[in-house]
Amino acid sequence: MTENYMDVTAPIFNIQSYSIHDGPGIRVTVFIKGCPLRCLWCANPESNLARPQLMTYSAKCTGCGRCTAACGAGAISISEKDGKMAAITDRALCTECFACVPACPHEARELAGEEMTVRQVLEKVERDRLFIETSGGGMTLSGGECLMHPDFSEAMLYAAREAGFHTAVESCSFAPNEVVARVFSQSDLCLLDIKHMDSITHKKLTGVPNELILDNIRYTYHILKKPVIVRVPTIPGYNDSEANITATARFVSEKLGDDVPVHLLPYHRLGESKNESLGKTMDMSIEVPSDEHMQELLEIVKRFGLNGQIGG
Numbered sequence: 001m002t003e004n005y006m007d008v009t010a011p012i013f014n015i016q017s018y019s020i021h022d023g024p025g026i027r028v029t030v031f032i033k034g035c036p037l038r039c040l041w042c043a044n045p046e047s048n049l050a051r052p053q054l055m056t057y058s059a060k061c062t063g064c065g066r067c068t069a070a071c072g073a074g075a076i077s078i079s080e081k082d083g084k085m086a087a088i089t090d091r092a093l094c095t096e097c098f099a100c101v102p103a104c105p106h107e108a109r110e111l112a113g114e115e116m117t118v119r120q121v122l123e124k125v126e127r128d129r130l131f132i133e134t135s136g137g138g139m140t141l142s143g144g145e146c147l148m149h150p151d152f153s154e155a156m157l158y159a160a161r162e163a164g165f166h167t168a169v170e171s172c173s174f175a176p177n178e179v180v181a182r183v184f185s186q187s188d189l190c191l192l193d194i195k196h197m198d199s200i201t202h203k204k205l206t207g208v209p210n211e212l213i214l215d216n217i218r219y220t221y222h223i224l225k226k227p228v229i230v231r232v233p234t235i236p237g238y239n240d241s242e243a244n245i246t247a248t249a250r251f252v253s254e255k256l257g258d259d260v261p262v263h264l265l266p267y268h269r270l271g272e273s274k275n276e277s278l279g280k281t282m283d284m285s286i287e288v289p290s291d292e293h294m295q296e297l298l299e300i301v302k303r304f305g306l307n308g309q310i311g312g
């Protein structure tokens with residue numbers, strides 16, 4: 001670790017206290033911006049790009065026009081939307097100067113992402129030390145993708161461990177093997193996604209094939225000897241077939257070990273409104289999976305003798 005590792009930075013878009021789905025106990029989850037995948041159902045679209053972004057909330061907008069005055073690029077106009085006057089942002093003209101964010105008195109404009117040092121993030125984790133220690137919790141790096149910022153992630157995990165915190169990563173495992181080795185070596189637990197077992201379908205759904213991901217998961221478990229939890233974001237119509245869950249469970253059972261739990265994470269719709277705030281659209285036809293269907297898929301996992309559960 002370099003001498004100045006506490007000063008390494010990454011764009012952080014959220015630090016969430018009292019997280020209970022990102023590893024054991026109560027945790028502080030640190031969300032880093034930047035991801036190499038583009039999953040069609042992404043729940044955190046503000047994490048996709050590794051730089052700050054403008055988010056707008058039309059429901060909060062009163063149409064007062066203060067943002068138009070602040071915008072030197074002429075990217076904002078006031079016009080009727082959903083039966084009321086509101087600010088409309090032309091993303092093609094926007095230069096991402098973010099002058100409109102503090103100009104808005106109604107918090108209808110927000111800056112997603114801020115460069116933070118390891119030291120600054122650790123200070124925020126420290127505030128929850130009591131809850132973390134009494135619950136057997138820790139700090140989890142999420143995103144986005146921690147592997148896109150290996151210098152920060154390695155340093156952040158190292159610093160958290162030095163401070164006595166249990167550490168975990170939530171990762172897509174899509175990075176060169178040496179990056180995985182550097183970052184995951186500093187983590188006490190690795191929560192690793194498998195989105196689809198067929199590589200061609202995986203590429204259609206996420207933009208990248210799955211061979212490197214599966215190799216890295218095997219490497220993490222067998223070579224780095226890290227505790228691994230495999231997580232399957234379960235998206236109706238995309239990867240929730242019995243055949244895909246069977247293939248996933250078979251991979252865990254045969255290529256990893258029976259001690260690797262499989263968590264089936266049902267799709268939720270939180271990402272849809274965030275896409276609108278970023279001026280993007282997403283496939284609105286995805287339904288939330290039924291409890292019965294999730295139970296059927298869980299039974300498949302259990303038939304392989306694996307410790308499965310619904311949710312993280």
Ligand code: SF4
Pocket residue numbers: 054070071072073074075076089093094095096097098099100101
């Ligand atoms: S962030 Fe974009 S919309 Fe806002 S003031 Fe700057 S150029 Fe205008």
Ligand code: SF4
Pocket residue numbers: 060061062063064065066067068086087103104105106107108109
């Ligand atoms: S300043 Fe805020 S509330 Fe006023 S028009 Fe702009 S976005 Fe809407």
